[in-house]
Amino acid sequence: MEPKKKEDLRVKKTKEAIRNAFKAMICEMDYEQITIKELTQRAQINRKTFYLHYAGLDELLEELQEEIAEHFISRNVSYGSMKDIRDLIRLFFERASNMPLLHERLMCSGSYYPIWEKINARIMGYRRETNRGVFGLDEYSESLVFAYYGANSTVLYRQWVADGKKLPLDALIEMATKLICNGMSSVVKGK
DSSP: OOOOOOOOHHHHHHHHHHHHHHHHHHHHSOGGGOOHHHHHHHHTOOHHHHHHHOSSHHHHHHHHHHHHHHHHHTSOOOOSSHHHHHHHHHHHHHHHHTSOHHHHHHHHSGGGHHHHHHHHHHHHHHHHHHTTTTTSOOHHHHHHHHHHHHHHHHHHHHHHHHTTTOSOHHHHHHHHHHHHHHHHTTTSOOO
């Protein structure tokens, strides 16, 4: 087996410059407004260099989506009881409220909704697989429970941001916990 080659420092710096320029542009404009021309200018590279690393903006976006999804997936969590669900709600809102502007923009800006939905689907799909059978329901019913949790957490967070984050974080978490848990308590065991 051949040892994994170390990435050349120049390649690493170039990719970092591309990704940083891309992230900054996401924070400033809608995805449809991002051009390779402006991206390469900001990253201080030429178009040819960009295409050595990425086939296009969509590939760069997919890489970013996977990175964000992995950030959430990396935590080993359980959905086995209502206490687990309450803990997950707190974890989600605390992490979301401290995420970089880039993540908030992806989650909360209308033009980026479809992009966040892909990230959320990846996260919830993973959670569904790793927690299979936890609700004691058939596969399709469990799929609905995970969709409910994932969608409602996101919707409540988006509304909090749209309202200017006027409600204190703990009050948001308390309200979200009541709303989400009341819906899930009919299918999740235990207190």
